[in-house]
Amino acid sequence: MxxxxxxxxxxxxxxxxxxxxxxxxxxxxxxxxxxxxxxxxxxxxxxxxxxxxxxxxxxxxxxxxxxxxxxxxxxxxxxxxxxxxxxxxxxxxxxxxxxxxxxxxxxxxxTWAVRVPRRLKELRSRLIVLEGEFTQRHGRSPTVADVAEELGLGTAEARELVAASAAYSALSLDLPCGAEGEERTLGETLGGSDPALEAAEDRVALAPLLERLSPRDRSIVLQRFAGDRTQAQIAASVGLSQMHVSRLLSTSLTRMRRCAEEG
Structure with a gap:
């Protein structure tokens, strides 16, 4: 009251x-x-x-x-x-x-930085009290299992509560970051070039070329270059000799290259 x-x-x-x-x-x-x-x-x-x-x-x-x-x-x-x-x-x-x-x-x-369910907002005040009292008693922060036991929650709900509580406030991307005198913000340190992005165009271009191969030949090509498997491993999986797999790979790649040049 x-x-x-x-x-x-x-x-x-x-x-x-x-x-x-x-x-x-x-x-x-x-x-x-x-x-x-x-x-x-x-x-x-x-x-x-x-x-x-x-x-x-x-x-x-x-x-x-x-x-x-x-x-x-x-x-x-x-x-x-x-x-x-x-x-x-x-x-x-x-x-x-x-x-x-x-x-x-x-x-x-x-005042939350992101939208979370109301039940988690209401539980956050109990979590804050629990964290203070638990740390004072045990000399450490409570784990998810401790939160679940103390608050009478399931493990999944306790994990969700801890994650949601961390979303109450957020750092500004304009926050200064780096060594003293270094003019850089937090936003400038986030992100970067994605190595997989360079291969995206190749994957798009290869899709129709792979469709022109038979299911067996396509499987062999994908196992070799997408699955990074050796010719011996592929041979064992498709029931062929390693030499036969090598010839099929060579034939398939030649066919795909010719189709790509013809457009």
Missing amino acids: SRPLPETDPTAADRRSQAHALLVRLSALEEGDPRREELRRRLVELHAPVVRRIARRYSGRGEPEEDLRQVACVGLMQAIRDFDPRRGKEFLSYALPMMTGEVKRHFRDR
Whole structure:
């Protein structure tokens, strides 16, 4: 349960009194009354210090404090809309869980680097607590098997949770990388030429030439050049002599070369 934030504002008592009076007036107005909007605005302004304190509490987690204020305000507006002063409950004790809950949902749903299932987002908070407590008890990080046992999950689900948790944040490709004074970013270190790419055009060109061979001859050619098998191994697999395999390879390659030249 959320506990009320400490009230250090010298006008806190006045704010509670003003808020109660405004909420009573708001509840007495019919929906659609233009005066309701003004009362809501005054209530939001009245609780601006509380909004700022909540935003500061959750700052430092990668989200701008101003954005967190806006999120907390969403919870405040929802509390103003739903609060019933006739029940005798203090407004701030009603509004605080809604404001902090809205901020927590923001971190759960909006700040992940990639999309992951909601159940894994909700389990991540338990995983973080587990990692801290487990490391303190055992002097090492928990394995997937440890996570599964501690959280009552299957091994596959625990593995998925650990992988998804690592996707919460991502490094920028513009992050400086390399030795001091070396002007290079992380993005410039990723990727490279693919040696297999050079052979892609050859594979495309060879496909129709292989189709012109008989199934046996095609198999021999593929075993020799795609399977990297010796002539002796091929001979044993097709039931021919090694010399016969050598002649068939030579004949097949000559035929393919002639077909390629003829187009």
